[in-house]
Amino acid sequence: MSASQTSLRRSARIRPWEPVLWLLAFAAPVVLPSHAALVNEIAIVALFAVSLDLVLGYTGIVSLGHAAFFGIGAYTAALLAKHVNADPLLGLAAAAGVATLLGAAASLTIMRGSDLTRLMVTLGFALILLELANKLDWLTGGADGLQGVVMNPLLGRFEFDLGGRTAAFYSLTVLLVLFLLARRLVHSPFGATLKAIRDNRLRAMAIGIPVRSRLAVIYTVAAGVAGIAGALLAQTTGFASLDVFEFHRSADVMLVLVVGGAGWLYGGVAGAIVFKLMQDALSAVTPQYWTFWIGLFLVVLVLAGRERLLRPWTWWKRARP
């Protein structure tokens, strides 16, 4: 085995602390039953952030409109449950399918131009969906949203209870499965080409990586994952509204990912935990103005340096030139 193969294998190995972390996560709804709903939300946001990490952290596509896929997943699941069949897993599959198709279509728009162009195009894409969901009110309920989405018991056995414990286990399981798949993906040779594209697109092209098709594939996959996250939200809260498409969703998930660290799948998970706990605490103190503190946090984060903020012991050292 060559040295490069060894190093790739080593980075893909599962660390001992990882199963412990997941066990803790699954224990949380049991140990703290009153916070099961929060655990559920964290799992959903984490999944959404993992999806963004695939495109932003691993491939370097700056997207301000990732909520497009989250939202389409949420609406698909909600509509399906309301009008056709309320089986949760079927809803997940449908949401993943629709979001993937949409992602494949949208991936055509991110090929050209600079960061700015991509920001604009992705942002515009999400806004178009927001407008559609707003205007097609016979289907989506318009500004009032789709209410009263009631799901069948999971696997025909586990009822979704008010405390949200089933929901928490459900979301955690989906998160774990997709996380493992994403992890498999980024540690594959395919994932290595993504990182090559992120680091230097020209060089990646020069060594024969088909950049355009790689971008299309990863964007599509990430869209599917984001769609599943949206579906989880709609199914476990029984509600889908325009809020799922809005700009602050895209901005929040970017913040989540950056807080935790992009280009490292656990970054999304860690960020989701920090962000949700912070939101929970801050909105308990100042219900209306908690965005101010989020904003301040972002500004400080960038000014202090994203890496350095997480390592306070480096604050007094001089930055490397």
Place this chain on the structure above:
Amino acid sequence: MLTILFDGIAYGMLLFILAVGLAVTMGLMNFINLAHGAFAMVGGYITVLLMQRLDVPFLLCLPLAFAGAALLGAVLERTLYRPLYGKPHLDQVLFSIGLVFMAVAAFDYFVGSTQQIVQLPAWLKGRTEIGSGAWTLGMGHYRLFIIAICAALTVGLQFILARTRFGSRLRASVDDQRVAAGMGINVNVVFLSTFAFGSGLAGLGGALGAEVLGLDPSFPLKFMIYFLIVVAVGGTSSITGPLLAALLLGIADVAGKYYIPKMGAFIVYSLMIVILIWRPQGLFVRRGGRA
């Protein structure tokens, strides 16, 4: 029909005033500043508060809005923005979103979330109609006023950029910062004043636009996409690019909302995406310029 065209032009002109400062920071200085709308909001609130609380006349409020926003821009440029010029775009995006969130929450806290109303002076309230039937041209006096100010500003800006010493310094600093510094241009001062001027224009735009666009604390978020479209579609090599883009956007938006109200802002966004896929660097871009 002509009325719609006229309103579209007025709206586009307004967007141009609001966005031209962003065209400079984003296009020329290569800084993705999503917080531009916050400066516009500051200008708008300066006007509204001065008029409501201190009875300052409207015309006097406009320069004050410009000055206030420019001052704020200068302070922020010196303290917060400057360290970020060389940082990756992602950092700039996060930073400016953070500023927007702070501005929205702060104005919500201090002024309240209700929409503010500007009392225009009587001579701006009227409306003139020319012609009849389908070709009626109805011109609100206030919209005429906006068009006049914007035309004057455009000519002035073009003159400053193309003909004055400051303009050539700015262009030099933008094209190559190091060489410009080597030629004895104080790049920091050039950028500082440019940023402040751009923020001031945003403030002026916010003051003018408060009547047309509505002013509440969500203003920076609501119109962010419009400023960005103007800049991204217009390209940033000249004043005319954003101007034409703003006019196109204004007319498309007003006409779309009038003729197909069901579609709403859908048209504008689709138009933008199509244009950006077709010409990723913007519609009007200088050949051989920096990518």
